[in-house]
Amino acid sequence: MSLVPALCLTCSRVTLVPLTQARQRDVTCKLCGADARVAPSCSYSERDREQFEELSEVVAEANTTSQEARGLAEAVQRALWSQTYAPTIERLCARMPGLLPMQIAAGDSSPGQRHILVKLQSILQALASAVRGGSAEYSIVSEAGESRHVSKA
Numbered sequence: 001m002s003l004v005p006a007l008c009l010t011c012s013r014v015t016l017v018p019l020t021q022a023r024q025r026d027v028t029c030k031l032c033g034a035d036a037r038v039a040p041s042c043s044y045s046e047r048d049r050e051q052f053e054e055l056s057e058v059v060a061e062a063n064t065t066s067q068e069a070r071g072l073a074e075a076v077q078r079a080l081w082s083q084t085y086a087p088t089i090e091r092l093c094a095r096m097p098g099l100l101p102m103q104i105a106a107g108d109s110s111p112g113q114r115h116i117l118v119k120l121q122s123i124l125q126a127l128a129s130a131v132r133g134g135s136a137e138y139s140i141v142s143e144a145g146e147s148r149h150v151s152k153a
């Protein structure tokens with residue numbers, strides 16, 4: 001089952017919802033039950049869920065604003081392109097202390113660091129999309145899968 005991120009406009013949490021639900025535009029926030037909006041992103045599988053939701057919680061606890069999320073998402077994207085992950089994770093940890101345990105768990109492992117950053121990018125981009133505001137509808141995860149966000153190494 002493919003999962004895609006959805007942003008709750010009420011509690012600002014980003015959670016993963018099944019793509020089939022997203023296509024029917026029937027998405028509600030798991031935490032508060034309000035309507036959630038699917039954000040453009042790559043898709044995830046069930047085994048990504050735990051880490052994804054942990055990261056979403058960390059970002060929410062840090063009270064990351066949409067405006068800030070946009071800047072951070074860009075920094076993460078640059079890190080993914082350059083494949084130099086550690087300095088960006090370090091910087092994010094300074095801003096979001098909840099990331100520390102995950103940074104420690106990933107250690108020096110590039111794939112581990114990359115997993116964190118790919119998910120963070122989806123979460124931050126979802127949050128940043130709130131800034132464009134209104135009830136703007138997103139073309140729900142295009143069939144092409146928004147591959148510009150995926151750049152698998």
Ligand SMILES: [Zn+2]
Nearest residue numbers: 008011029032
């Ligand atoms: Zn919510």
